[in-house]
Amino acid sequence: MSNVNTAVKICGVEMKNPVTTASGTFGSGREFSEFVDLSKLGAVTVKGVAAEPWKGNNAPRIAETYGGMLNSVGLQNPGADYFIENDIPFLRQFDTKIIVNICGHTIEEYCAVAEKLSDADVDMFELNISCPNVKEGGITFGTVPAMAEKVVSEVRKYCKKPLIVKLTPNVTDITEIAKAVVAGGADAVSLINTLLGMRIDINKRQPVLANKVGGFSGPAIKPVAVRMVYQVGKAVDVPIIGMGGIATWEDAIEFIMAGATGVAVGSANFANPFATVEVAEGIERYMRENNIKDLSEIRGIID
Numbered sequence: 001m002s003n004v005n006t007a008v009k010i011c012g013v014e015m016k017n018p019v020t021t022a023s024g025t026f027g028s029g030r031e032f033s034e035f036v037d038l039s040k041l042g043a044v045t046v047k048g049v050a051a052e053p054w055k056g057n058n059a060p061r062i063a064e065t066y067g068g069m070l071n072s073v074g075l076q077n078p079g080a081d082y083f084i085e086n087d088i089p090f091l092r093q094f095d096t097k098i099i100v101n102i103c104g105h106t107i108e109e110y111c112a113v114a115e116k117l118s119d120a121d122v123d124m125f126e127l128n129i130s131c132p133n134v135k136e137g138g139i140t141f142g143t144v145p146a147m148a149e150k151v152v153s154e155v156r157k158y159c160k161k162p163l164i165v166k167l168t169p170n171v172t173d174i175t176e177i178a179k180a181v182v183a184g185g186a187d188a189v190s191l192i193n194t195l196l197g198m199r200i201d202i203n204k205r206q207p208v209l210a211n212k213v214g215g216f217s218g219p220a221i222k223p224v225a226v227r228m229v230y231q232v233g234k235a236v237d238v239p240i241i242g243m244g245g246i247a248t249w250e251d252a253i254e255f256i257m258a259g260a261t262g263v264a265v266g267s268a269n270f271a272n273p274f275a276t277v278e279v280a281e282g283i284e285r286y287m288r289e290n291n292i293k294d295l296s297e298i299r300g301i302i303d
Contacts, residue, residue, distance in 0.1 A: 017040075021043075021269065023046065025269045044098060070199060071217070074211070100124075111158050140170070150184070189236065191229060226254050229255055
């Protein structure tokens, strides 16, 4: 059998393979470490971290739906200080990279968490611009190019590590947002975040989620995600971490061929806690069987 190189480099950070976790679906990795060896993952992307603890939304905030799930958890988290004290030491027990997802309701909150984590022992930041901007009437930071560029450029001032910006798909033209965040200083982009969805209980005659609408994720959104990764790959010249409905290694290969350097497994973790490692092992097996020495041979091969 030929030797294959599954390693990828994102913003100068080398990952042993392209597989990471989608923020919000893997916690800090603690729960899943009982099922999988975190050292087999290229990176662990943790649940969103804010400068101060966030309570999250009211229940019910999770709902199953055809082809996926809805969530309106609201980025509940214990805050940056807890993350630094408890989660980083836990993750450093494993041979994997740490990507910390950061969130905020205002530019000041984003900058505050970036500043708190600026000297923390993490490898990369992932900026979640799908948060509602409370100063702009709740409009999401990531849906307006000028607003997206502004928050990225401000956070960039405090960010000493490579900065990945996570893009929301709830826009007319994903490439315009991608160009805006790169102009603001993004070193890489990750996409897609959840689509906006809703379910109604026809017997109770009310929405299933307390928040009425929530983020739709799972297998059903994969074709949208692959299309957006492909479009962004043609529009900007920074590394892409692709995500959205990845449940198998075949899904991951699609994203890589569309232009992704890394891939993130999200909702699949809830149905199959072994999904991340199965994807990583499947990619390596595919490379061996097809005599692919390096993932660069198939990355972005779709014209």
